[in-house]
Amino acid sequence: MAPDAPRVRFAPSPTGYFHVGSARTALFNWLVARQSGGTYVLRIEDTDAERNREEWVDGILSALHWLGMDPDEGPYRQSLRTNRYHQAIDALWDAGRLFACGCTHDEVIARNKSAGILTPGYDGHCRDLGLARGDGRALRFRTPDDGTVVVPDAIRGDVEFPCSAMDDFVAVKGSGAPLFVLANVVDDIDMAVTHVIRGEDLLPTTPRGILMWSSLSDLGWTTDGTFGEAGAPTPALPAFAHLPMLVNEARKKLSKRKDPVAVESYRDQGYLPEAFVNYLGLLGWSPPRDEPEIFTRDQMVSWFALEDVNHSPAFFDVAKLTHMNGEYIRAMAPSDFVEACRPWLEGDAAPWPADAFDAAVFAAMAPVVQERVTVLGEVPAMVDFLFCDTPVFDPDSWAKSVVGDDGAPAILAAAIASYESLRADWTAAALHAATLAVAESVGRKLGKAQAPIRIAVTGRRVGPPLFEALEVLGPDRTLARLRDAAGRLAAGDVPSA
RNA sequence: GGUCCCAUCGUCUAGAGGCCUAGGACACCACCCUCUCAAGGUGGGAACACGGGUUCGAACCCCGUUGGGACUGCCA
Numbered sequence: 001m002a003p004d005a006p007r008v009r010f011a012p013s014p015t016g017y018f019h020v021g022s023a024r025t026a027l028f029n030w031l032v033a034r035q036s037g038g039t040y041v042l043r044i045e046d047t048d049a050e051r052n053r054e055e056w057v058d059g060i061l062s063a064l065h066w067l068g069m070d071p072d073e074g075p076y077r078q079s080l081r082t083n084r085y086h087q088a089i090d091a092l093w094d095a096g097r098l099f100a101c102g103c104t105h106d107e108v109i110a111r112n113k114s115a116g117i118l119t120p121g122y123d124g125h126c127r128d129l130g131l132a133r134g135d136g137r138a139l140r141f142r143t144p145d146d147g148t149v150v151v152p153d154a155i156r157g158d159v160e161f162p163c164s165a166m167d168d169f170v171a172v173k174g175s176g177a178p179l180f181v182l183a184n185v186v187d188d189i190d191m192a193v194t195h196v197i198r199g200e201d202l203l204p205t206t207p208r209g210i211l212m213w214s215s216l217s218d219l220g221w222t223t224d225g226t227f228g229e230a231g232a233p234t235p236a237l238p239a240f241a242h243l244p245m246l247v248n249e250a251r252k253k254l255s256k257r258k259d260p261v262a263v264e265s266y267r268d269q270g271y272l273p274e275a276f277v278n279y280l281g282l283l284g285w286s287p288p289r290d291e292p293e294i295f296t297r298d299q300m301v302s303w304f305a306l307e308d309v310n311h312s313p314a315f316f317d318v319a320k321l322t323h324m325n326g327e328y329i330r331a332m333a334p335s336d337f338v339e340a341c342r343p344w345l346e347g348d349a350a351p352w353p354a355d356a357f358d359a360a361v362f363a364a365m366a367p368v369v370q371e372r373v374t375v376l377g378e379v380p381a382m383v384d385f386l387f388c389d390t391p392v393f394d395p396d397s398w399a400k401s402v403v404g405d406d407g408a409p410a411i412l413a414a415a416i417a418s419y420e421s422l423r424a425d426w427t428a429a430a431l432h433a434a435t436l437a438v439a440e441s442v443g444r445k446l447g448k449a450q451a452p453i454r455i456a457v458t459g460r461r462v463g464p465p466l467f468e469a470l471e472v473l474g475p476d477r478t479l480a481r482l483r484d485a486a487g488r489l490a491a492g493d494v495p496s497a
Numbered sequence: 498g499g500u501c502c503c504a505u506c507g508u509c510u511a512g513a514g515g516c517c518u519a520g521g522a523c524a525c526c527a528c529c530c531u532c533u534c535a536a537g538g539u540g541g542g543a544a545c546a547c548g549g550g551u552u553c554g555a556a557c558c559c560c561g562u563u564g565g566g567a568c569u570g571c572c573a
Contacts, residue, residue, distance in 0.1 A: 013573050048572060105570065119499055120569055138571050156502075165500045165569095173571040180573050204501055204568040244503080251565060279509095282522090286510055293509085293522055310510080312503050313566065320509065320523040330536075372535045382534095432532075439532090450532050462534040 006038035007227070008195045010064075010071070011184070013045040014056035017262040018063035020316055021199060021246045021254055024280045028243060029197045030069045031281075031304040041191055042071030046079045047183045063263045066273050068297070076191070076226070078183050084224055085178035088186045088216065089171075092141075093133065097215045098171060100137040101126035121167040139172035141181075141212065149207035154195075154241040154306040161207040169208055181205060185212045190226040193238050197306070200242040200313075201253065213237055241306045244284045245313040254316060261316075270344060270376025271321065275328035279321045283314040294327055326374035337370045338363050341379050351380050352387040361386055364472045368464045382464055386473060391459030391481065401451040401461055402489060407442050408452040412486040414438040415453050416479060423475045428467035435467070456485030 008029040012022050033040035044060065046052040057075070064070055078085075092098045103125050111123055122140065131137060144163040151159045171182045178186075188196065217234035224230055248259045255261075266276060274297070281300050282293060288303055295303075329337065338359075343349065345357055362383060369382050385391045402408050418434045439449035454466050457478055463469065470478050 011573090015573090045573065051572080101571095117498090121499080136571095140571095151501095159501070161500070167569085170571050175571080177571085179571070184573085199567095200502065201567055202573080205573090207501095242502085245567070247566080249508090253567070282509060284509095286521095289511060290521090310503095314510090315508055317508055317523070323523060326536085374535090435532075446532050448532095454533065460533090464534085466532055 006032060006036045006194045007041060007192050008033050008038060008197055009041040009043050009074075009188070009191060009193050011043040011045050011187075011198070012060055013048070014051045014053060014060060015256075016053075016056050016059070017256070017264055018060055019254070019256070019261050020263055020266075020280070021261070023063070023067060023263050023276075024246060024283055025198055025243060026064060026067070026069055027277060027280050028241075028285075028304075028306070028309070029195075031301055032195060032197065032306065033072065034301045035304060038194075040069075040072045041076070041193070042074035043076045043187060043191070044074075044078065045180070045184065046077060047085075047178055047180065049079075049177075052079050059264065063267075066267055067263070067277055068273055073227075076187070078187065081183070081187070082178070084190065085183050085186055086176075088182060088221070089139065089178065091219050091221060092171070092215060093139065095215070095219050097142055097219075098139040099127060099129075099142055099168070100131035100133050101140045101168075101170070102131065102135070102137045122169070124168060127168060136174040138170045138174045140168040141171045141208070141215075143168055143208075143211060149210050151203065151206045151210065151240055152237075153203075154239055155309045156242065156311060159203065161204075166207065166211075171212070181208050181212055185209050185216065187226075188238060189213070189216065189221065189234055190224045192223065192227045192235055194235075195241065195306075196238045197241045197243065200245050203242040206240060206242070210237065241309065244310055246283060246316050247313045249315065251313065251315070259316075260318065266321075268377070270373075270378070271325050272328050272340070272376075275325040276321070278328075279324050282320075283316065284310045294324065322374045329373060329376070330371055332370065334367055334370065338366050341366070341376055344376055344379050345383075350387075351384050351392070356387045356389075358387070361472060365464065365468070368468050372464065385458040385463075385469070390484075391457065393455075393459040394461065397455050397459070397461040402455050402485065405452060407444065407449075409486065409489055410442050411438060411444075411449055411452050412456060412482055412489070414441055416482045416486065419470075419475065419479060419482070426471060426475050428465075428471045431467040431470050452485075453482065457481045 010026040010029045012018075012026075030040050032038065042064070044057055046057070057077075061075065089098065103122075108122055108125070109120070111125065112119065112121075115123070117123070126140070127142065133139065143166045147163045149161045149163060149166075151161065153159055169181065170179060172178055213234070221234050222230070223232045223235070246254050248254055263276075267273075277297065278294060278300075281295075285304065285308060287293065287295050287299070291299075291303070332340065341362070345362060347354060350357060365383055365386060369379055372382065373379055415435065415438050418438055419431070422430050422434055435450060435453065436446055439446045442449060450466050451461060454463065455461060457473065458469060
């Protein structure tokens with residue numbers, strides 16, 4: 001690796017699930033590292049004890065693994081680096097960059113309100129009181145009174161923030177625990193991060209980080225050797241890139257309450273990681289002109305450039321994701337498809353008893369299923385008639401196209417007679433021809449005539465091609481189900497689903 | 498309220514002053530194909546927020562307006 005190779009970091013906070021926006025951020029970081037021979041670092045920002053749950057961290061790791069973006073380095077845990085933050089806090093305190101403040105948030109608001117100030121934000125109450133550290137006092141960062149902080153952003157250009165609009169923010173909790181900006185900056189310094197690529201929601205706090213960075217730099221702060229040499233001076237400010245937000249239909253930031261944002265749920269529904277990553281790549285970026293939207297990871301790596309990332313928010317469109325997933329599924333080698341389906345077919349998740357599943361039977365049916373599903377989670381419902389003792393009847397289908405069809409009894413009777421003679425030549429082609437004859441005998445087109453048969457055998461009006469399904473099901477079970485349906489129909493019985 | 502960001506079809510986007518009577522994809526509609534459903538094929542409707550500049554010429558540059566969003570926490 002070149003000594004000046006980029007070092008990017010993906011720095012999620014554990015939240016209990018892996019957000020699709022985080023996945024997009026991870027991807028763009030990963031792309032920059034891959035295309036430049038750089039290093040992609042994972043850092044868990046768990047300074048908040050509330051968010052420091054082991055299984056949540058495992059969730060991040062497994063989601064990244066599923067996406068094919070395992071870190072090159074890390075995970076580092078901020079919760080394990082508190083000593084280092086305290087060194088920074090002491091240095092900042094000794095230099096007078098921090099001051100103690102005993103005000104609660106409510107007190108600040110109350111003071112502002114009584115002073116007739118609608119503007120939220122710290123009023124500077126304790127700034128020059130010379131309060132001592134301790135006694136549960138928070139430590140605030142003394143921001144400049146005037147001047148401008150410039151955030152050099154690879155996507156948006158220089159963004160300027162007037163210091164006059166910046167209040168003295170809390171950098172250390174009353175408990176002594178460091179907060180986001182401080183830990184984040186100290187880590188980026190120690191880990192020699194060269195590119196900070198993150199969501200646009202962090203843009204407004206970036207000037208605080210830059211102020212923190214320069215203070216540490218001014219103080220002669222040196223790196224701790226996490227990466228590279230211990231004792232090296234504060235590195236130059238990294239490049240920044242703030243990615244556009246991912247929004248919902250209401251154009252609001254994706255909400256964990258209202259929107260389907262958990263990557264895990266997409267995985268569980270049967271989206272393929274490659275399709276998911278491909279779609280994510282289309283959110284805020286697009287391949288070169290004239291290139292199709294479906295592309296490989298390698299192509300993305302070679303084409304991607306931070307400078308080409310869009311500025312405006314993108315709607316996470318599940319319909320488009322789903323379409324792309326279908327494309328990826330259809331493009332799979334048949335054996336890969338069969339293999340990929342296993343989690344949905346074997347074990348407790350399947351809608352049939354575990355020992356009822358027959359891999360060879362599924363494999364025979366798989367090709368026609370592969371062409372019809374958009375997510376793997378749809379597979380069981382397409383083949384359950386093969387593994388359940390009796391079909392899972394859709395009440396509506398049964399009512400409309402069997403009970404509600406005057407011709408159904410005759411069709412079923414004719415099909416039973418016809419199929420019975422086909423036992424020796426039980427193939428889709430023979431079944432097709434036989435059913436065509438049945439249809440003719442009742443004066444119908446095949447499309448209309450096959451409905452009662454399909455429902456009797458599979459339980460539903462829609463499904464895989466009927467004759468392939470019958471071939472795989474076999475003559476015994478097919479005929480038994482046809483007789484069963486005909487019998488119940490004659491008895492006026494409506495089966496429960 | 499303050500600071501900042503953003504603005505091309507319903508959606509994701511192409512477009513970096515003349516190639517634009519604005520292209521593609523998803524979604525939608527119609528037709529074709531067809532054993533259901535998909536897939537596939539063909540066709541269709543659908544956008545440069547508005548107003549000023551700059552320029553021979555603006556979706557593209559500048560300013561303003563409007564609209565949307567983010568942040569404004571001892572969360573990250």
